[in-house]
Amino acid sequence: MVNRAAAVAAMRGLALGDAFGETWFFRPAGTLEEALVERRLKDGPWPWTDDTAMALSLLRILDRHGHVDRDALAAEFARAYAADPYRCYGASMHDVLRAIGDGEGWAAVTGRQFDGMGSWGNGAAMRVAPLGAWFCDDLDLVVAEASRSAVVTHAHAEAAAGAVAVAVAAALSVRGVAAGDLVEAVAGRVPDSEVAARLRRAAGIALSADPRHVAAMLGCGRQISAVDTVPYAVWCAARHLDDLPEALWATAMAGGDVDTTCAIVGGIVAARTGLTGLPDEWLxxxxxxxxxxxAVDDRP
Structure with a gap:
């Protein structure tokens, strides 16, 4: 069984978090923290970025195939990129998606990135929450399918570990895990990695802690890596697991790669809550x- 409704809810939360997070870039120097503390929103529209574009491709493949068909996923990523390349894709992803679109095999393209180590960026994690919600009834399948979705663009093991962590967090969110248990439960499902090590560290941090202090210990995406992004985002999701707006405000407070951390948090929390409680002006x-x-959750 799959949970289409939860996957769509996660997709909507991911897009909302992505668009909300993107509004905090390019603010006048010295005004960001003040605007966040005072909760001064930027006027709309709020466009979403590559985080959402790639999550949509993943959801489309799940809808069509029922699982991660890696060749189809690579082709869909390349198609979506060619149709709209101006979604703030990372520099290496431009190269990857152009090469795949030109007919090169995805394994060869991703395997040669970063001198053959593959990318350890946060791109595989930022898009995967709908997958975790889709397969939420089977955590072993969540882990396997998240890993399969990651390697299409990110060949490094840390990137795959980040994707597994976010997918498991979204699945557990749907399953009703207690907020205080989320981070530790996620860490227990992630392959041995630096991502897993930082998640274990995050599990020992009180959910009442200031997100800015937590970001100083775990990172908040400033290095654009899975290691530097995912543990903080999972901790932030746990902090407000039943309140999407508060989760996004808390996540943004630390700065960093705000569209990506908020996309991850939005996907994890909304998989459980939907868009309940969001102010109309956000929507x-x-x-x-x-x-x-x-139409995805209307299908049998």
Missing amino acids: TACEPLPAWVA
Whole structure:
């Protein structure tokens, strides 16, 4: 069994978090923290970025195939990129998706990135929450499918570990895990890695802690790596696991790669809550998702 409704909810939360997080870039120097503390929102529209574009491709493949068909996923990533390359893709991802679009095999393309080590960036993690919600009834399958989805663009083991962590967090969120148990439960499912080590460290941090202090210990995406992004995002999701707006405000407070950390948190929390409790101004400001998304959870 798959949970289409939860996957769509995660997709909507991911897009909202991505668009909300993106609004905190390019603010006048010295004004970011003050605006966050005072909760001064940027006027809409809020466009989403590559985080959402790639999550949509992953959701489309799950809808079509019922699992991660890696060749189909690579082709869909390349198709979506060619149709709209101006979604703030990372520099290496431009190279990867252009090469795949030109007909090169995804394994060869991703395997040669970063002198043959593959990318350890946060791109595989930022897009995967809908997958975790989709397969939430089977955590072993969540781990396997998240890993399969990661290697299409990120050949490094840390990137795959980050994707597994976010997917498991989304699955556990749907399953009703207690907030205080989330981080430790996620860490227990992640392969041995630096991501797992930082998750274990995060599990020992009180959920009442200031996100800015937690970011100083774990990172908040400033290095654009899975290691530097995922443990903080999972901790932030646990901090407000039943309150999407508060989760996004808390996540953004630390700065860093805010669109990605908020996309991850939005996907994990909304998989459980949907968009309940969001102010109307957020919903109207956020760029809408394609019409086909609404039909995904209507299918048998």
